[in-house]
Amino acid sequence: MDRWRALAVLGAAQFLMVLDTAVMNVSISQLVKDFHTEVTAIQAVITLYALVMAAFMITGGKIGDKLGRRRAFGIGLTVYGVGSAVTASAPVLWVLALGWSVIEGLGAALVLPALAALVAGSYQGRDRAVAYGVIGGLSGVGIAVGPLLGGWVTTYLTWRLVFAGEAVVVVIILLLLRWIDAPADTGARVRLDTVGSVLSAAGLALVVLGVLQSSSWGLVHPRKSPFTVFGFSPTLFVIAAGAVLLGLFRAWERRKEARGEEPLVRFGLFRLPALRSGLAMLLTQSTILLGLFFVVPLYLQVVQGFNAFQTGVRLLPVSITMLLAALSGSALTRVASPRTLVRVGLVVMLVAIVWLLAGIKPNIDNLSFALAMAVLGLGMGLLASQLGNVVQSSVGESERSEAGGLQNTAQQLGSSLGTALIGAILISALAGAFNKQIAGNPQISDAVRQQVGIAVEAGVQFVPTAQVQAGLAKAAVPPDQAQQLLNAYSAAQLDGLKIAILTTGGITLAGFAFTRHLPAERLPTKRT
Structure with missing residues (x-):
């Protein structure tokens, strides 16, 4: 052993x-x-x-x-x-x-x-x-x-x-x-290879940063992003910058190999x-x-x-x-x-x-x-x-x-x-399923539907229904419509998980x- x-x-x-x-x-x-x-x-x-x-x-x-x-x-x-x-x-x-x-x-x-x-x-x-x-x-x-x-x-x-x-x-x-x-x-x-180390570290860091932050920054349309680029989310631009640095890293490494140096x-x-x-x-x-x-x-x-x-x-x-x-x-x-x-x-x-x-x-x-x-x-x-x-x-x-x-x-x-x-x-998927659920529900008024739509557009979160219920109460949504929204959110959660x-x-x-x-x-x- x-x-x-x-x-x-x-x-x-x-x-x-x-x-x-x-x-x-x-x-x-x-x-x-x-x-x-x-x-x-x-x-x-x-x-x-x-x-x-x-x-x-x-x-x-x-x-x-x-x-x-x-x-x-x-x-x-x-x-x-x-x-x-x-x-x-x-x-x-x-x-x-x-x-x-x-x-x-x-x-x-x-x-x-x-x-x-x-x-x-x-x-x-x-x-x-x-x-x-x-x-x-x-x-x-x-x-x-x-x-x-x-x-x-x-x-x-x-x-x-x-x-x-x-x-x-x-x-x-x-x-x-x-x-x-x-x-x-x-x-x-x-x-x-110091130059190669810097290029690879910076390139990989930017790619990973963009991928990790895509859910909070938004992929194309900005959500909770610290800044925008021409009105778009910075996610794809950060990933692209990382890809450019990795391309430079590859070119640098091939150059070192061609010179007989250790890459x-x-x-x-x-x-x-x-x-x-x-x-x-x-x-x-x-x-x-x-x-x-x-x-x-x-x-x-x-x-x-x-x-x-x-x-x-x-x-x-x-x-x-x-x-x-x-x-x-x-x-x-x-x-x-x-x-x-x-x-x-x-x-x-x-x-x-x-x-x-x-x-x-x-x-x-x-x-x-x-x-x-x-x-x-x-x-x-x-x-x-x-x-x-x-x-x-x-x-x-x-x-x-x-x-x-x-x-x-x-x-x-x-x-x-x-x-x-x-x-x-x-x-x-959660946002899409939730919007679909409330769009065809006649028991939800147009005013409440519009109010919820604005909130979803600003950024929906995957949270317990009790937290959603508290938010609806704070927003003074009528109890009968609030229950319909809770039911729709619960169903949308399951749909989002499945997708x-x-x-x-x-x-x-x-x-x-x-x-x-x-x-x-x-x-x-x-x-x-």
């Missing part, structure tokens, strides 16, 4: 990275109270964390090549632990942003690319497939267990304990760092079909998973009225089956190729999404919902068991950190895209197009 000691250390770090965001998301309402601020301020803190991680992931991978992967992993964990301690003790909002968004984000940008490369360097053949299955499964477990753990601690104790506990876990991992074999370190003598990213890697497919599928998987984990908690908390802990309990089946499927995925490669297993996983996910779609009703069927979540975990677990191994096995030893940076960048982009895209579709979930099903179907170049051969049975 000694050969699995390194995986225990690496798996603990992976779980920690994923758990962090899930806990923060479920603690938003308590953070608003503790820091005497608004939801938008806490959302900005969460957005900044995603920006920092996505922007510096590629650079973090290259630093791993320069310092050595185990050393970069240890330094990143140290930075992350410091950030966790600062977060746990934050007295004001800006300190929370510094500790969690900036310091932890920079630490994670060092840890994750090195982690991916260390798994590949520590294991070969089927052992490597098992290791990546465990890592992928733990990612899913962290996403699902985060709301459960965070909800319980936040509800009955304090959210600060989670981050204090993370700092303790980091210390334990650092003490066990020797379990990772030193030969996994390359310690390559490379020069960091930040070898764009020649993208000529590897398996790498391209693996990265595309990682982005797709993260988009689907985070999109669903944005929509489903809203259904449970806002529509059904469950608290954070009750919501976490109902998400638990996903983590259990995802871990089991991820662990068994390597054994299945004896009878099926990674391409086949990923395609089977997509089919299973489609079944789960259709099942979930049928269960979006005013009154939840707990058994049916649990089974749908369990099936979703099986599909996600099959993908998680294959994709990390596909990406790392498609490159050579000297390119593993670079591939790790690309791998985690794809996942971060998918995560932000899933939350923003599915969130924007949900709000748009958002259906969109994730469409993305899942589109994912089949990216499986073409995944390895079609079964993995060797050799162990190390």
Whole structure:
């Protein structure tokens, strides 16, 4: 069992990275109270964390090549632990942003690319497939267990304990760092491409910022945007500016390669079909998973009225089956190729999404919902068991950190895209369904309909019906018409949820197009 000691250390770090965001998301309402601020301020803190991680992931991978992967992993964990301690003790909002968004984000940008490369360097053949299955499964477990753990601690104790506990876990991992074999370190003598780092970080930051803020700023027509561009929302302009910088980054990197200098990213890697497919599928998987984990908690908390802990309990089946499927995925490669297993996983996910779609009703069927979540975990677990191994096995030893940076960048982009895209579709569908509901209702007067239409145009929110009822009472809407509006809003909520979930099903179907170049051969049975 000694050969699995390194995986225990690496798996603990992976779980920690994923758990962090899930806990923060479920603690938003308590953070608003503790820091005497608004939801938008806490959302900005969460957005900044995603920006920092996505922007510096590629650079973090290259630093791993320069310092050595185990050393970069240890330094990143140290930075992350410091950030966790600062977060746990934050007295004001800006300190929370510094500790969690900036310091932890920079630490994670060092840890994750090195982690991916260390798994590949520590294991070969089927052992490597098992290791990546465990890592992928733990990612899913962290996403699902985060709301459960965070909800319980936040509800009955304090959210600060989670981050204090993370700092303790980091210390334990650092003490066990020797379990990772030193030969996994390359310690390559490379020069960091400063210009490339700035261009890639700025480009990725702007793209992710635009995607994340699209639901609040508006995609084309401005909503709650800080400024406008020619009367339009800044969203597409920010994304376009990021794309231009990434185009300049690519041109700069190709120029460095042509001169025989060390680039930040070898764009020649993208000529590897398996790498391209693996990265595309990682982005797709993260988009689907985070999109669903944005929509489903809203259904449970806002529509059904469950608290954070009750919501976490109902998400638990996903983590259990995802871990089991991820662990068994390597054994299945004896009878099926990674391409086949990923395609089977997509089919299973489609079944789960259709099942979930049928269960979006005013009154939840707990058994049916649990089974749908369990099936979703099986599909996600099959993908998680294959994709990390596909990406790392498609490159050579000297390119593993670079591939790790690309791998985690794809996942971060998918995560932000899933939350923003599915969130924007949900709000748009909610507004459209609500307008349709009240337009054909003869019991609502034209004056009230016009008043509501103006409010919806200004920006509709996915909130509990009790909050809507209070708003209608404040606006002095007659009680009989207010009840009609409440009924219409409740029905529109369910319609919006269904359209958002259906969109994730469409993305899942589109994912089949990216499986073409995944390895079609079964993995060797050799162990190390």
